[in-house]
Amino acid sequence: MFKAIVSAETLGTALDSVSVLVDECKIHLEEDGIAIRAVDPANVGMVDLSLDAAAFESYEADGGLIGVNLSRLEDIVGMADSGQLVELELDEETRKLHIQIDGLEYTLALIDPDSIRQEPDIPDLDLPAEIVIEGADINRAVTAADMVSDHIALGVDADAEMFYVEAEGDTDDVRLELDREDLIDLQAGAARSLFSLDYLKDMNKAIAKDGEVTTELGEEFPVKMHFDIAEGQGNVTFMLAPRIQSD
Amino acid sequence: MFKAIVSAETLGTALDSVSVLVDECKIHLEEDGIAIRAVDPANVGMVDLSLDAAAFESYEADGGLIGVNLSRLEDIVGMADSGQLVELELDEETRKLHIQIDGLEYTLALIDPDSIRQEPDIPDLDLPAEIVIEGADINRAVTAADMVSDHIALGVDADAEMFYVEAEGDTDDVRLELDREDLIDLQAGAARSLFSLDYLKDMNKAIAKDGEVTTELGEEFPVKMHFDIAEGQGNVTFMLAPRIQSD
Amino acid sequence: MFKAIVSAETLGTALDSVSVLVDECKIHLEEDGIAIRAVDPANVGMVDLSLDAAAFESYEADGGLIGVNLSRLEDIVGMADSGQLVELELDEETRKLHIQIDGLEYTLALIDPDSIRQEPDIPDLDLPAEIVIEGADINRAVTAADMVSDHIALGVDADAEMFYVEAEGDTDDVRLELDREDLIDLQAGAARSLFSLDYLKDMNKAIAKDGEVTTELGEEFPVKMHFDIAEGQGNVTFMLAPRIQSD
Structure with missing residues (x-):
């Protein structure tokens, strides 16, 4: 059994964080909210999402599991205005999800969960450095690095108490340095890893x-990025495996 | 003789309703306004447009007929700001249309009307159901249906006093129901037809x-959609032939 | 030695006027400001730009010359918000330009100036007609002409005291006339030339x-267009060679 009402904005934001990595996913319909874990086909990027029942206008579920085509579901939700409500109801017999938006009913055929790539185990790493950074700064770093290279180094200089981003191109380089002043928080520790x-x-x-992202880093270790969604009633963890440094 | 001044917005809106179906059309320059009738090459969709002399800032005509390249004329009108005036004057001798917008003169070569597809006779149908609906709801129905199918059923459930739109895809379905409350007006009668x-x-x-569209429907009959343009000083009728239901 | 701070908007506007003609250019780092002259590969369009030291927040230079990839430099500057400051510093030894925008440092490899096309001598022409026109009117004329042709005539009718623009297509023509009233200033003289x-x-x-462009014209002569940038603390001259009239 699954029956829920949620704002289009909340549902859309949650789905976006998964669809950047995969096209299809399994959604756990737990009693206390929905949960999604997924890994991209190359096994490099993972996402772990939870959206609490409290993020919904109304929520009833008893522990089912469904498989969905994410881009299809995002298109449907995208038709609603951001303030509009989306009503979801699972038909257990036909294995279809009924989605209602202000008089419009969309019947979405579900995918057999067994046909979807297995969910990853997201390891519990004890990483030496942790920074809390504004989303806008991550955007700046990624945009600038993209002008010169296809990989990017993230690091913390423990002595200088500074987070840095570096990208080296064939002729040009980019470096962004953010110290304790520029960051929301910094827990210094030796860290530097290269990522795609x-x-x-x-x-x-x-x-x-305009959001805060808690970022955990180590030496040649995966990076973990955590952030809240749905005004704190949901959260997302991204984990990205490092690339081997080419020196 | 034809000489007229009209706001770019009014002329642009009028031309848009024809150019969605055809690239070239005949324009009747009647004493009391302009009139256009056109049918698409496959003979499936028709448009009947009239724009009264009152919709113009000034208007003089004595019953001529010209043939125009619509996309060319739309591009010219599109160069004006929406509040700007467009001056039109026909040169009978050269068969060219002089178009002036704030000091800019465009000389548009006309097309021989005999070389343009014949104008359709738009039949006077007595259809059993009529609804008056907001343009935004037509947009919602069409957008949603487009996600699952390339055809769409429009119908009226006379007993339930309800207008509905249905689209069936290979796996997913869409249905929009609008009752008397959701519509501007409803004249119930058994109706259901499938359209491209x-x-x-x-x-x-x-x-x-944000406009109102009066929609006439029947059982496996064409749909007719009427709406005003130019603040009621013009109107458009679209007629669309049904597709054969595949059951 | 070169070290300067300038608003992203001022630098971006200056670079735009050069990058519409060439991909790479030499920049003279004079004591009183920067200067760029460039000609397109076909030797048809030239630009002469100066940006005074006063247009910068701070400026120090002693007469160097650097070669830059313009689109790369524009992309970097484009990452800043228009109000943000861009810090430029030349490393003489490595021949790299260090560009800082709010904690982000971009290291741009320079190009050997000798490998860049030679700078043009922009001739001092004594042209008989001069008009001062709004940028918006140039935009209108170019947009309209582009609908019918790939060349455009600019002329002044000395008797009628009128500037005109003409474009002749295979079937349609465009003509824009601006008299003394429509122009900011007019110094009449016989002039008409055809341009690409x-x-x-x-x-x-x-x-x-919303800027003013001083335009000098002659009979089958190049056109010169001058306009200010950086609130008058810089200026640009474009010169465009005429095409031979085909009659």
């Missing part, structure tokens, strides 16, 4: 420019 | 989102 | 719609 810019650009699309 | 979505999408482009 | 519309369209992109 393509993945960070995709993840950046799902990060609100 | 491509045509309805084109016609939808010419319908103001 | 492609070049004028590019130059038009660099002209502010």
Whole structure:
């Protein structure tokens, strides 16, 4: 059983953070909210999303699992004005999701969850450095790095108490330095890892420019980025595997 | 003889409703206003437009007929700001239309009307159901249907006093129901016909989102859609032939 | 030595007026400001730009010459908000330009000036007619001419005290007439020359719609267009060679 009402904006934001990595996903319809975990086909980027029942106008579920075509579902939700409500109801027999928006009913055929790539186990890493940064600064770093390279280094200089981003191109370089003043918070520790810019650009699309992103970093370790959605009644974790440094 | 001054916005809106169906058309320059009738090459969609002399700042004509390249004429009118005036004057000898916009004169070569597809006779149908609906709702229905199918059913459930739109895709379906409350007016009567979505999408482009559209429907009959332009000093009728239901 | 701080808007506007003609250019870093002269590969359009030291927040230079990739430099400047400051500093040893925007440092490799096309000598012509016109009117003329032709005539009717623009297409013609009333200033003299519309369209992109453009014209002579940038603390001259009239 699954029956819920949610604002188009909340649902859309939640789906965006998953669709930047995968086209299809499994959605867990837990009693206390929905949960999605997914990994991209190359096993490089992962997302872990939860959206609490409190983020919905009304919510009833008893632990089911559905598979959905994300871009189709986003298109439907995208037809609503951001303030409009989206009503979701699962028909267990036909395995279809009924979606209502102000008199418009869309019947979405679900996908067999067994046919969708297995959900990843997102490892619990103890990373030495953690920064809290504005989404707008991540956007600036990614945009600038993209002008010169297809990979990007994220690091923390523990002595200088500074977070930095570096990209080296064939002729030009980009470097962004943010110290304790420029950041919302900084827990210094030696950290530097190289990442694929393509993945960070995709993840950046799902990060609100005016939001806070908690970023955990290590030496040649994956980066973890956490941020709230739905005014704190949901949260997203991105994890991105490092690329091997080419020196 | 033809000489007229009209706001760029009024002329542009009028031309748009014809250009969604055809590239060239004949324009009747009647004493009391201009009139255009046209049918698309496949003989499926028709338009009947009249724009009264009162919609013009000044208007003089004595019953001529000209043939025009619509997209060319729209581009010229599109160069004006919406509040600007467009001056039109026909040179009978050279068969050219002089178009002036604030010091800019464009000389448009006309097309021989005999070389343009014949104007359709738009039949006077007595259709059992009539609804008056907001342009925004037509837009919603067409956009949603387009996500799942390339045709769309429009119908009236006489018992439930309800207008409905249905589209069936291979896996997903869309249904929009609007009852007397949601509509501006409803004259119930048994009606259901299937239409090509491509045509309805084109016609939808010419319908103001905040305007009212009177829609006449029957059982496997053409749909007729009427709406005002130029603040009531002109009106447009679209007629679209039904597709055969595939059951 | 070169070290300067300038608003992103001022620098961007200056670079735009050069990049519409060439991809790479030499920049003279004079004591009293920067200067750029460039000619397009076909030797048809030229630009002469100066931006005074007073247009900068701070400026120090001693007469160097650098070669830059313009589109790269524009992209970097384009990342700043228009009110943000751009800090420029030349590293003489590495021949790289360090560009800082609010904590972001971009290191731009320079181009050997000797590998860039030679700078043109912009001739001092004594042209008989001069008009001062709004940028918006140049834009109108170019947009309208582009609908019918790939070249455009600019002329002054000395008797009628009128500036005109003409374009003749295969079937349609465009003519824009602006008299003393419509212009900011007019110094009448016999003038008419034909120009490539492609070049004028590019130059038009660099002209502010609400700015004044002083335009000098002759009989089958180049046109010269002058306008201020940076609130008068810089100026641009475009010169465009005429096409031979085909009669």
